[in-house]
Amino acid sequence: MENLVKRTVEVSVVMPVYNTADFLQEAIESVLNQSLQDLELILVNDGSTDESDLICKAFTLKDQRIKYLDQENSGVSIARNKGLEMARGEYVFFMDSDDTIDKGFIKSSYDTAKRNNSDLVVIGDYFCKRFQKVRVLSTWAQMLRMDFLRKYPEVRFPENIQPGEDGVFSHQLLLLTDHVSLNPQGIYNYRQHPNQNHSKIKKQSWKVLRQIPLWFDILVRFYTKYDPQKSHSLHLARFVEHEPFEFRYLALELDDSQKQYLHGLITDFMFKHVLPYLPEKDKVKLSVPFLDFVYSSTHNEFDKRYYKYVKSRRVIKKFYLFLVRFVPLSGFRRSLRKKVNAKF
Missing domain, CATH: 1.20.1050 (Glutathione S-transferase Yfyf (Class Pi); Chain A, domain 2)
Known part of the structure; x- marks a missing residue:
């Protein structure tokens, strides 16, 4: 009977994998070593041509919490959606395979979700501060309730779209619920390297x-x-x-x-x-x-005005920073400097 019933875990972590062998072990270990241990890690190999497949298979032999799916190269959205289909967690988190998370990342996000009965948790200080003005989230800045996602099965990562797939996905979900909470304590370690998608996008x-x-x-x-x-x-x-x-x-x-x-x-x-x-x-x-x-009637018209706008903001910022220098208390001075830098 026990084999017929899938036991729910607290959190499913879905990690698409594509040619990240140099960083994959560290990424996986950062999940397995979380302070919250009642989780599963779903690795979806999206047709990697490096050692990623071997690394994934080796980890499945070490830890029963890992599930592994190997698919032909189909794109990150399909990989995430397939991982989501396999997930049995109360909440789900999507993570990139070249990054890491701090040890308390999953627990602090899950505890925030449970405490506030949330459909969606916004994670990280940066996204929490910008949340009211920017109604999109990076994939790794959100933890989602599985029952909420099941309620809207048509809202998934859009296939054959990259970049922007995470923004479109999160934007739709943020319209569908008011049960949103913030976890600024969640620390996600975003790795920058020449082969990452963000670097390729710029080119x-x-x-x-x-x-x-x-x-x-x-x-x-x-x-x-x-x-x-x-x-x-x-x-x-x-x-x-x-x-x-x-x-x-x-x-x-x-x-x-x-x-x-x-x-x-x-x-x-x-x-x-x-x-x-x-x-x-x-x-x-x-x-x-x-x-x-x-x-603006043309982009050229806008560019000219925007150049003047940016220039004037720089002048104002320098002026405020100049005035801050004369504040006598060092702690208050640092606080004011931080606020000026944040505003401009």
């Missing part, structure tokens, strides 16, 4: 830009079903502000034709699907540069 700007219409198509279908009155238009506006504007237009090194293309995409989407439903009181909650971008 493949057109590939990234061609993904954005796919993000928009998914969100239009989602909002049509779950928010037909567009009552959460600010929620959608903040996705556009953060993902395609801040994280792509401002952060990537784009040439003139790419900027023109992205400006057209964003402004067309905003005027068609967001601004007609966005109350004036909510518009002021968006950043000045983003609103200027949306209402």
Whole structure:
């Protein structure tokens, strides 16, 4: 009888694996050594061509909490979704196979979830501070209740989309629940190396830009079903502000034709699907540069004004930091300096 019943564990950790042999052992051990031990680790090998497969298999022999799935290379979204299908945890966490988590990461997040009866826990000081303004989360900045995910089986990581798959996924979930809590104590150790996806994205700007219409198509279908009155238009506006504007237009090194293309995409989407439903009181909650971008007739017009905007902010920041130097108490001085740096 015991073999017929799957025992629920407290947390399932789903870890897609693709050619990360150099870092995989450390990543796996950081999960197995968590202070919360009632967990399972689901390794999904997405067609690795290095030693990753051997490392995964070796660990399955060492620890019964590990499940292993080997699939043909299909992309990180399919790997995560398959891992989710295998999960039997009360909560689930998705982790990259080249990173590590601090020993108390899972326990502090799980305890936060249980204490607040949460569908979703936002993890990490950075994301907790930005949560109200940025309605998207990186994969590793969220722990999710399995029953909540089962309630919305159509909301999964979008297949054949990368980057942005985690932003689209989390954005939808954040609209579907108010049972959200924050765990700023969760420390995720994000490893930077030349082969990681983030580094590749910066070198493949057109590939990234061609993904954005796919993000928009998914969100239009989602909002049509779950928010037909567009009552959460600010929620959608903040996705556009953060993902395609801040994280792509401002952060990537784009040439003139790419900027023109992205400006057209964003402004067309905003005027068609967001601004007609966005109350004036909510518009002021968006950043000045983003609103200027949306209402600029061309990307060149925006770029000129944005250059002046950034320059003026730098001058103001230097002025405030200069004044802080004359504050007599060192502790208060450090606190003020920190606030000025955070604001500007």
